[in-house]
Each structure stands twice: as structure tokens, then as C-alpha cells.
Amino acid sequence: MTAVRDTWIPPVDKQAYREGVRAMMPMALAISVWGVVTGVAMVNQGMSVTVGLIMTFTVFAGSAQLAVLPLLAVGAPLPVVWATALVVNLRFVIFAASSRRSFVDLTLRQRILAGYLNGDLGFALFSQRFADDPDRGSPVQWGYFYGGAVVNWVAWQAASVAGIVLGGFAPEEWGLELAAYLALTAVLVPMCVKFPAIAGVAVAVVVSVMTVDLPMRLGLLVAVAAGVTVAMLAEHLHGRQALRRATPASAGTEEVTT
Amino acid sequence: MGLDHWPYMLAAIAGLTIVTVATRASFFMLPSQVQLPARVERALRYAPACALAAIVAPGVLTRDHDIAIGWGNDQMWALLIAAAVYARARNMIVMMAVGMGVFTFLRLVV
Numbered sequence: 487m488t489a490v491r492d493t494w495i496p497p498v499d500k501q502a503y504r505e506g507v508r509a510m511m512p513m514a515l516a517i518s519v520w521g522v523v524t525g526v527a528m529v530n531q532g533m534s535v536t537v538g539l540i541m542t543f544t545v546f547a548g549s550a551q552l553a554v555l556p557l558l559a560v561g562a563p564l565p566v567v568w569a570t571a572l573v574v575n576l577r578f579v580i581f582a583a584s585s586r587r588s589f590v591d592l593t594l595r596q597r598i599l600a601g602y603l604n605g606d607l608g609f610a611l612f613s614q615r616f617a618d619d620p621d622r623g624s625p626v627q628w629g630y631f632y633g634g635a636v637v638n639w640v641a642w643q644a645a646s647v648a649g650i651v652l653g654g655f656a657p658e659e660w661g662l663e664l665a666a667y668l669a670l671t672a673v674l675v676p677m678c679v680k681f682p683a684i685a686g687v688a689v690a691v692v693v694s695v696m697t698v699d700l701p702m703r704l705g706l707l708v709a710v711a712a713g714v715t716v717a718m719l720a721e722h723l724h725g726r727q728a729l730r731r732a733t734p735a736s737a738g739t740e741e742v743t744t
Numbered sequence: 745m746g747l748d749h750w751p752y753m754l755a756a757i758a759g760l761t762i763v764t765v766a767t768r769a770s771f772f773m774l775p776s777q778v779q780l781p782a783r784v785e786r787a788l789r790y791a792p793a794c795a796l797a798a799i800v801a802p803g804v805l806t807r808d809h810d811i812a813i814g815w816g817n818d819q820m821w822a823l824l825i826a827a828a829v830y831a832r833a834r835n836m837i838v839m840m841a842v843g844m845g846v847f848t849f850l851r852l853v854v
Contacts, residue, residue, distance in 0.1 A: 568763055
């Protein structure tokens with residue numbers, strides 16, 4: 487029998503766990519659609535079923551997986567691939583910073599696993615539910631978190647596997663790579679709520695199209711640097727009004743993604 | 745290199761997994777005294793939006809490295825209409841259906 491401190495998952499309150507399951511259930515359909523799209527996109531672009539399965543069960547980050555797909559397809563240098571995923575995932579750093587209170591006192595492996603599972607939806611639900619809870623981590627908080635995380639994980643992985651297995655059968659002229667871009671747009675749109683973000687995104691669009699010829703797909707990172715610079719400038723010029731900080735949940739994606 | 749090159753893909757996947765954990769667990773690993781400065785937080789908020797835009801835009805607005813903005817670009821119109829629908833309805837399933845529906849309509853009918 488291992489000591490309680492030695493487990494991957496901290497003690498969870500069963501009732502809170504069930505509450506977390508119930509809270510995530512309504513999102514399961516949207517998670518599944520997104521999972522199928524990601525799975526189909528991976529094999530449709532030429533990834534083998536085996537590699538696709540390895541990827542979905544390890545990387546577990548839908549938007550990053552879709553984002554690096556065009557890079558992997560042309561054999562872009564790995565540092566560019568990783569940097570791209572890192573930038574797309576930077577929103578999770580904000581999530582981690584804002585929910586750390588409930589997790590920071592856990593053991594190392596408990597923090598690693600909780601972090602790994604702390605995707606967009608899990609974070610959004612968790613921070614709504616415990617916004618006014620002063621507890622620095624409790625079985626109720628962890629139970630709710632893991633209830634949501636389990637539903638999210640199962641819905642995502644089941645749908646991804648289905649997409650990976652079925653993706654090879656979809657004819658190319660259906661244009662399913664568009665579905666992948668639509669899925670990414672679903673993450674992007676809720677982020678464009680304020681002027682600085684819209685300005686930054688507009689610049690990123692223009693620069694990324696203009697730099698499409700740069701070697702090693704470096705245009706993408708150039709576009710991000712330009713976009714962030716313009717967004718920060720726009721925010722500066724826009725004055726204090728823009729400085730009013732939105733809650734992280736409202737700036738992330740309310741709808742879906744892992 | 746590419747999607748069918750095993751060593752390349754396995755190395756890519758290993759790094760991507762580390763990126764997932766490193767970002768999602770980032771602040772769970774740092775001592776509580778380490779805070780995220782407000783300026784940095786806002787930059788971190790803009791970066792993913794810019795990155796997603798910089799992935800989607802060349803994918804939809806270019807063909808073989810040439811700018812392809814015009815009436816004949818079915819993907820572009822489908823995506824623009826779907827994004828507009830999503831901005832109002834905030835329903836991803838509806839948005840995907842509209843996007844793929846418009847694309848298929850333009851491809852087969854127009």
C-alpha cells in the first residue's frame with residue numbers, strides 16, 4: 487500500500503467528483519467534434535495511424551497538434567515546430583498562474599498530472615466554480631477538477647482515435663483540412679474581444695501571408711512577433727480602458743479545446 | 745523529414761508532449777512568490793491569438809506560396825462566413841457545419 491502522498495492523484499471528494507463529471511458532460515459533444523476533426527486532419531495529411539495514436543495519447547493538446555500539422559507535413563525544423571506549439575500553448579501559462587493556489591502544495595507528480603490535464607475547458611469550469619473559494623487546494627476542489635478532466639480526456643481520446651482510424655477513408659476533395667482551420671478559428675475568435683487583440687491578429691494575418699516564402703516556416707514566428715508587438719502598442723495607445731483585465735476564462739475559449 | 749519519417753515524428757511528439765506539460769503545469773512548479781507580471785500576462789494572452797491567425801491565414805489565403813485572395817477561393821469564403829457565425833452564436837458545432845456546408849456548396853454548385 488502506497489502512502490497517500492505518493493499517488494498521482496490527490497485525495498478527491500466523491501460528491502465533488504460527480505459534480506465535475508456533470509459539469510463537463512454538456513461539453514462532451516463539442517469536445518468530440520473537435521477530437522474527430524483533429525484525428526482526421528492528422529491522417530489525412532499523411533500521418534500513419536500508429537504515429538497519430540502515439541501523438542494523441544501523449545501530446546493531448548488539440549490546438550497545438552493542429553497548429554504544427556502543416557509544419558510537420560513539410561518537415562519544418564523541430565525547433566520551429568516546438569516553438570509554434572509553445573506559442574499556441576502560452577495561454578495555459580496564464581491558466582496555471584491563475585489556478586495555482588489549488589495545486590501548488592501537491593507533490594511533484596500530482597502537480598505534473600494536474601497540469602497536464604489543465605486544458606481550456608477544465609480550467610474554465612474550475613475557475614468559475616471556485617472563483618470565490620479561499621481554500622488552497624481541497625479534496626472538493628481536486629474532486630471537481632478530476633471529474634471534469636476525466637470526461638474531457640475520455641471524450642477527446644475516443645473521438646481522436648475514431649478520427650485517426652476513419653480519417654484515411656475521407657476523400658481529399660471534401661476539403662477536410664478546412665475543418666481543421668475552422669477548429670482553430672473557433673479558438674481564435676473568442677480571443678479577439680478587444681481592440682489590441684484584433685489589431686495584433688490583423689497584423690499577424692498580413693505578415694504571415696506575406697512571409698509565406700520564408701525558409702523553414704519562420705514566417706509564422708515573425709508574424710507572431712509582429713502581432714504581439716502591435717497588440718502591446720495598441721494597448722498602450724488605447725489607454726487605461728484596455729488595461730481593465732478580463733478574467734482569464736473569458737479571454738480563453740469558452741467553447742472547446744483540449 | 746515529414747509525417748512519414750519515424751525518427752522525425754517521434755522526436756517532434758516527445759518535444760510537443762514536454763511543451764504541453766511545461767506550459768500547463770508551469771506555475772504549479774514555481775514557488776508562490778513568483779508572480780506573473782501584468783504586462784507579461786497580456787503579452788502571453790496576445791501571442792496564442794496571433795499564432796493561430798498566422799497558421800490559419802496562410803493555409804486559407806495562399807496556394808503553393810502564392811496569395812490566393814479572390815472569388816475563386818472557396819475555403820476563404822467558407823471560413824469567413826463560419827467565423828462570423830461563430831462570433832455571434834458561439835457554438836462550435838454550428839460553426840463547423842456552416843463552414844463545411846458553405847465550402848461544399850461553393851465547390852459543387854457555384
